[in-house]
Amino acid sequence: MPSAILKMAARAGPGWRAGRAGARGRGAAARAVHRVALLPGDGIGPEITAVATRVLELAGAQAGAEFAFTEAAIGGAALDATGVPLPDATLETCKASDAVLLAAIGGYKWDGNEPALRPERGLLALRTGPDCFADLRPAVVQPQLADASTLKREVVDGVDIMVVRELVGGIYFGEPRGIEERGGQRVGFNTMVYSEGEIERIGRVAFDIARKRQGRLVSVEKANVLEVSMLWKECLTKMGADYPDVDLAHMYVDNAAMQLVRNPTQFDTIVTGNIFGDILSDAAAMLTGSIGMLPSASISEGGPGVYEPVHGSAPDIAGQDLANPLAMVLSAAMMCRYGLDLPEVAAKIEAAVDQALDAGYRTGDIMQDGMTQVGCKEMGDVLMKILEEESKVAA
Ligand code: IPM
Numbered sequence: 439m440p441s442a443i444l445k446m447a448a449r450a451g452p453g454w455r456a457g458r459a460g461a462r463g464r465g466a467a468a469r470a471v472h473r474v475a476l477l478p479g480d481g482i483g484p485e486i487t488a489v490a491t492r493v494l495e496l497a498g499a500q501a502g503a504e505f506a507f508t509e510a511a512i513g514g515a516a517l518d519a520t521g522v523p524l525p526d527a528t529l530e531t532c533k534a535s536d537a538v539l540l541a542a543i544g545g546y547k548w549d550g551n552e553p554a555l556r557p558e559r560g561l562l563a564l565r566t567g568p569d570c571f572a573d574l575r576p577a578v579v580q581p582q583l584a585d586a587s588t589l590k591r592e593v594v595d596g597v598d599i600m601v602v603r604e605l606v607g608g609i610y611f612g613e614p615r616g617i618e619e620r621g622g623q624r625v626g627f628n629t630m631v632y633s634e635g636e637i638e639r640i641g642r643v644a645f646d647i648a649r650k651r652q653g654r655l656v657s658v659e660k661a662n663v664l665e666v667s668m669l670w671k672e673c674l675t676k677m678g679a680d681y682p683d684v685d686l687a688h689m690y691v692d693n694a695a696m697q698l699v700r701n702p703t704q705f706d707t708i709v710t711g712n713i714f715g716d717i718l719s720d721a722a723a724m725l726t727g728s729i730g731m732l733p734s735a736s737i738s739e740g741g742p743g744v745y746e747p748v749h750g751s752a753p754d755i756a757g758q759d760l761a762n763p764l765a766m767v768l769s770a771a772m773m774c775r776y777g778l779d780l781p782e783v784a785a786k787i788e789a790a791v792d793q794a795l796d797a798g799y800r801t802g803d804i805m806q807d808g809m810t811q812v813g814c815k816e817m818g819d820v821l822m823k824i825l826e827e828e829s830k831v832a833a
């Protein structure tokens with residue numbers, strides 16, 4: 439089990455708000471220079487990246503930690519600059535770094551590209567390259583934002599879900615795949631495939647996380663129809679015997695989607711395959727009021743992890759200073775805690791986000807009556823000010 443996952447698993451309770459210190463606090467880890475590959479990507483990516491790096495640098499400096507950022511191209515920006523969505527130089531930069539902080543990729547301009555030249559392929563290759571197979575997507579309803587959810591407060595109050603999504607297998611990568619001519623018409627096809635080994639390694643991550651949370655794990659599949667899901671369910675059931683302390687349940691994906699909006703507090707930890715996890719993590723994200731709030735961590739065995747917001751590049755609002763930078767900032771905090779062993783920096787950043795919300799600052803996506811609406815950059819200013827004031831208080 440990768441050590442970052444063990445540390446993640448060791449955190450019980452409310453997602454990114456739990457500011458528990460890791461094994462190492464100040465000291466060697468805090469003084470080192472941490473190499474971060476910075477991938478702003480497309481759309482709102484550069485705007486939210488600018489906020490995240492400012493916040494990281496200040497919170498880091500306050501804790502004696504230094505970051506060396508190396509910016510690299512991915513997605514549409516890389517297509518425009520080099521003709522491919524993930525240039526070799528970018529992958530090399532990422533592999534030579536301690537962690538990868540990625541904003542978002544994609545946009546209308548490249549929507550018509552052939553499959554191999556879509557920006558999304560760059561993201562997928564970034565996940566498979568370092569074998570980031572475990573994608574952890576916490577969905578926590580912040581009390582300050584419960585009314586921003588499109589669901590009633592009484593439905594979403596207390597939601598604290600960890601979606602563990604398998605990220606480098608399944609129908610996203612299965613062969614054969616393609617579009618070909620059959621009987622006079624074009625046919626598109628993909629293959630959903632999981633080996634026992636792939637199922638077991640993501641299952642282990644999920645059981646370990648569930649056991650450190652509330653001990654409840656729901657495995658989501660479509661075993662009433664798909665063979666790949668029958669194997670998934672069988673493997674998870676077998677593994678359950680090794681985790682008698684975890685209460686394992688199985689749910690078909692259609693029912694899981696319904697239960698997520700009907701009664702989301704029934705869930706603690708969810709484990710599922712790549713495409714079901716893609717869909718359910720968006721649904722879970724929306725329970726929290728805005729997908730603009732949710733970070734994620736994609737973790738490998740030993741290599742650098744990729745930390746990125748769950749949301750996309752939002753080309754409709756790009757360049758207008760309207761984006762919510764908080765998911766990106768919280769992804770940076772996750773990177774500090776789980777990728778760089780800088781729990782103190784992570785806690786500072788998370789506390790600043792919490793305080794900005796408490797003080798009523800909201801970007802448009804989470805705006806409510808009586809609150810103060812700010813743009814992307816101004817939300818960054820607010821966080822910087824909070825960090826500066828906190829450090830004065832501490833001094
Ligand atoms: C996500 C995104 C990606 C995915 C896209 C952009 C390829 O939706 O990270 O959830 O499908 O995994």
Ligand code: MG
Nearest residue numbers: 716717720748
């Ligand atoms: Mg998605």
